[in-house]
Amino acid sequence: MKRTKWILLTVTLFIFALLLTACGGESDKNDANEGDNGGGEKPEFLSLLTGGTSGTYYPLGGEMATMIKDETGIQTDPQSSNASADNVAALRDGDAQLAFVQTDVISNAIEGINSFEGEPVDNVQAIGSLYPETIQIVTTKDSGINSVEDLAGKAVSVGAPGSGTFVNAEQILEVHGMSMDDIEEQNLDFGESTGGIQDGNIDAAFITAGTPTGAVEGLKAQVDVNIVPVAQDKIDALVEKYPYYASDTVKAGTYGLEEDVQTVAVLAMLAVTDSLSEDVVYDVTKAIYENTDKIAHDKGEFITKESALDGIGIDLHPGAKKYFDEAGISASE
Known part of the structure; x- marks a missing residue:
């Protein structure tokens, strides 16, 4: 009788240990997915922050949002904003995924100076530069x-x-x-x-x-x-x-x-939160720089993949880097 009880206890402990191992493995798997630069999932919606409606960012952003939607199938909406500094803060806080920014402002944000004094931003990366501001x-x-x-x-x-x-x-x-x-x-x-x-x-x-x-x-x-x-x-x-x-x-x-x-x-540039996956940012980058001939705004003539890495001064998102590497584009010396 005692032997039977002992066998039942052993089997129960063994099953319990298996359950713990399975749960732990699932947890590890979930943790890995959470750290996989957005998990590789394609979002249904992207928010593109621009600037005031009387500036250049807003109308140009409207054209780019349409290009992204047409080429990737992701609904992309341009939103007016107070421009560069607020746009970087929104990307940092997860309130938007894409934004127009000035190269000097994003440089300040990464370094934690001027309007970002003591609060450096570490989750925003570059897609590419656009035109002189x-x-x-x-x-x-x-x-x-x-x-x-x-x-x-x-x-x-x-x-x-x-x-x-x-x-x-x-x-x-x-x-x-x-x-x-x-x-x-x-x-x-x-x-x-x-x-x-x-x-x-x-x-x-x-x-x-x-x-x-x-x-x-x-x-x-x-x-x-x-x-x-x-x-x-x-x-x-x-x-x-x-x-x-x-x-x-x-x-x-x-x-x-x-x-x-x-x-x-x-320079004006496009910045992106690092939470978007490599595949999504690759597709967004390609949608913009492979279709610059469709930009009706006067600034369209300045936006080229050949000049897109000039003056950005911060790290490229891996998806953007993949696109420019495949295109054989590197920053000017």
Whole structure:
């Protein structure tokens, strides 16, 4: 009798041990799947953060969202936003999957400086760069503002605190020996900025966007526009201290300008959360860079796979890297 009880106890313990092993193996399997860069699953929906409706990001983002949907079958919706800094924060927090950002802003985010001071972002990667984003210091021809130094004491819109435009304004003022304390700082979006100039409520505005920018074109329809130049020695000083800047030109004829205006630019790029799988990001990257000829926006001519790795300054998502490796594309030296 005792022997029978002993046998039953042994069998029971053996079965219990098997169950524990099975549960543990399933747990390990689930843990592995959770760490597999999104588990390789194809999402039904992607959110693409752009910028304000009066800038360049929003209309261009609308075209790209359509391309992604058509090529991958994933419903992709463009959403207006406060642009670069807020977009990076949304990617970091898991509130979106794709976003337009400035190369300087994402660099700051990864390093944990400026608007990301002490809070470095480690879950956002690059798909590729797009086009130059020109820093335009916009005013009117009769404002009397013809240099950056002339902004002293004037009411100037510099964008939302922490935004890419705000940081650009700070840094340009800095190389001119100035700061926000030297102007009457106004924190307006692009549409509010040009509206304020038109109404006479502000004197000038920093606008970082691809040219021509819709808000500035709207202003041109009402008044004669002037773009304030940045002198070459100041450009050199800016690029030396902040290498993500490059010299740029607002061409004659843009906004009715009679001559080219020298200024600086950063790059616009597409960023992605690292939670998306390699396969999904590969398909998204291919959808964009294999169909740039379908982009109707003026900035479409600048978006090429050959230049997509220039100036991004952060790690590529593995899916984007796979696409560019297969295409034989590497960053310019």
